[in-house]
Amino acid sequence: MVAxxxxxxxxxxxxxxxxxxQGGEDVxxxxxxxxIPESYIRTGLAVVFDIEDGDRGxxxxxxxxxxxxxxxxxxxxxxxxxxVRPVDDDEQLxxxxxxxxxxxxxxEASPSLTGTQILQVRAAMLQLAKSHGWID
Numbered sequence: 001m002v003a004x005x006x007x008x009x010x011x012x013x014x015x016x017x018x019x020x021x022q023g024g025e026d027v028x029x030x031x032x033x034x035x036i037p038e039s040y041i042r043t044g045l046a047v048v049f050d051i052e053d054g055d056r057g058x059x060x061x062x063x064x065x066x067x068x069x070x071x072x073x074x075x076x077x078x079x080x081x082x083x084v085r086p087v088d089d090d091e092q093l094x095x096x097x098x099x100x101x102x103x104x105x106x107x108e109a110s111p112s113l114t115g116t117q118i119l120q121v122r123a124a125m126l127q128l129a130k131s132h133g134w135i136d
Contacts, residue, residue, distance in 0.1 A: 001048040002027075003066055007115065008107055009041045017115060018047060018060050026115035027051055027058045035064045040071035043107065098135045099126060 002020050004027065009016030014031035027049070031038055036047075046066035052059045065071060102125050106118050113121075129135045 001062070001064075002051055003046070003048050006041055006043055006045045006047060008043055010112075011038065011041070016041070018049065018063075019115070020051075025058060027060045028054055028056065029060045029063060033059070033061045033063050035062055036071070040065065045069060045071065095126065095130075095135050098129060102126075 002022070004018040004020040006029070007017045007019045007026055009029065011031075016029045017026040018029050019026050029041075029049075033049075034041065046069040047060075047063050048066050049060040049063040052061050099122055102122050103118060106113055106121060126135075
């Protein structure tokens with residue numbers, strides 16, 4: 001089995017994506033392949049699963065909670081509601097922190113983005129932020 005975290009899940013459509021912990025392409029997740037209640041599925045949930053070849057790429061099957069995962073742990077507040085630490089004009093944000101924030105903002109603004117689209121937007125935004133000296 002492969003370990004990973006749910007990147008996003010659209011309950012009304014019954015599908016989403018899982019990012020494998022070892023890296024690589026996001027894996028398609030369909031509600032019919034869950035071995036846990038659908039109500040547990042949320043962004044960031046640690047899961048284990050098998051990978052099959054789907055019609056459009058890798059597909060998760062036999063999706064279960066990862067050992068030690070808590071399905072009732074609180075979900076992080078939306079990015080807009082989080083307390084943001086002010087940054088001095090001469091202080092730069094770390095690239096990894098910036099990319100984490102960008103990813104969360106993209107997923108909240110447009111949950112239907114694919115993993116590839118998110119990576120493309122992140123790369124462009126990282127280049128822009130570095131060119132302006134906003135991040136190190």
